[in-house]
Amino acid sequence: MGAVSRYFSAIGRTITTLGDGLAVTFSYLFRKPITIQYPDRLPRPLSQTLPERSRGILEVDLDICTGCSMCAKQCPIDCIDITVEKQEETKQRFITRFDIDIGKCMFCGLCAEACPSGAIRHSHEFEGSVTDARRLVLHFADRARPTAKPPKKGAEVKTAPRGAIVRPLLGQPDEPYRPPVKVALPAPPAKPASEQPAPAAGEGAAKESSDKKDDGGSK
């Protein structure tokens, strides 16, 4: 190949290769961008599109919680705080406090692994920012909840959809802090099945003493 033909073939190659490069980038103008326009321009909330096993903020379904406190024992940083009280009259155990400090939680998932009924689990929620750090402690027991029986092996446990419990607890970022409601045991009923909260000052004091006893017992 002579110098002259090399010169002109260089020009030819320049034009064709650059032109094809331009065609490639031009074709990208008609392809869908992969950007996700979080948070407001999405067809569904991002939490619903996360992978099944992603570990979001912890939540507890107290309807199926056995009150065994295995999660609190497993937690390496003690961010779970559970109180189980026994009603002396009916011998029924109630969960009166189930607090998770998501400010401390490191999302390791050990608690969910330890749970015998699958009551504590990671939701897909991750938007937990608040303007008051005290609000990072989530209080799941809004009233005394009777403990559930541990499920039989292989039995399917009915539970609320993932995230449905924790989402209302997170609230809006700028909501003011409200101290948690004092949870009292229900009054000993004639029929043991009812669960009506009947807070009374005298009873509350009695419970606190039983609280300590119960704590000792559960350990």
Added chain:
Amino acid sequence: MHSIYQAIEQLSLGPWGRDILFALAVLVVAAAVFMVALTIAGVLVWVERRVAGRVQSRIGPNRVGPIGILQWLADGLKLFMKEDLIPECADRPLYRLAPYLLMVGVFGAFAAVPFGQALIAADLNVGILYILAVTSLSAVGILMSGWASNNKWSLLGGIRSAAQIVSYEVPAALGVLSVVLLAGTLQMNGTEMAPGIIRSQGGWPWQWYIFHNPFALMAFFVYFTAAVAEGNRTPFDLPEAESELVAGFNTEYSGMRFAGFFLAEFANVYLMSAVATTLFFGGWQVPGLTPAEMQSSPWLQLLGLAVFVAKAGVGCFVVVWIRWTFPRLRVDQLMGLCYRYLIPIGFACLLGNAAYLLLVPAGSLADNVVHWATAAFGLLVLALFFWRVGYHLRRSGERLDLDLLARGRRGPFEPRWQHRAWGAHRRQAAKEA
């Protein structure tokens, strides 16, 4: 604008009154042109970022203003608020002066840009020469900023820029010269009796100078490549090569001075597209209308403006698109391209055009056939290009997405933080209490 000056000439205000009024009118026109140029530069910043986004499978700024179109105002405001730092050992007067020289070099050229038939600040009889001359001032500004910053990156950027601009001035001038040869004038608009570069073209593509003959087509590519290189745009952005020189000559600049460099760069993109439109693409000429017909109606004048801005806009898009496609040249490749390829081709174009003018009588059948054939060749290349685009689209296997602005729809759900003013809860609690 010419008619404004003429009207002032005719007013009987005495020598002083007329001069003062004339000076005022010139100032107003200059301010208007400056504002228009600034706005164009600002919007171009947004266009560049949106195109870059799409090319890289992103979206780009789309939140400030309707489709993000006010992003440049937000950026400008941010830069305006920033501290204006001057390095300790900098040459302070030169350091301060440099961005202004660059801006004068670019924005000064807008005086001779014909936005429309009547919309030209000064239809100089040496219009295109004036633009070539004034834009050379930016080389001084860049070299000055590189030197005055007292920074190795800046100095290297300034030196590279000076070498580049001086080299590429030659092919750019050769490309322009081909058109000057065809038009026989340096004036942009001209008049009915003495038509300038735009008036001697027509509205239809085969009447444009780019399709005048094959040599003119080549001259366009020589001019366009050289203009991109003169504007320090990728793939010729060695003076501000981010990966080697931080930001080149404007490394040390911050705040409004940096914004000056930035706006000058983008105004220059529009300027080179506008000059290319004027020289090669028929300027404001509307297909099917003669300049005399357009003169009668202000609406047709506005149509001419729209046509010009649309053509220049396509040019700007191409410049932006090139930036996000091609990798940067090495210094020796840059100089090789200029001296081994562009300058010889530029001279060949000049000679070819001269020979064409000598051999083919203007307006003859042969002349028209050449126009048609060249335009058909251009169309063929364009069709080939779009075929390649379709090929790449098909090969990617992706669905065609024609939502070019990628607006995205607001979801049916209410995400956290949205639709609720800050502190709404506090106010509600206060109201309840």
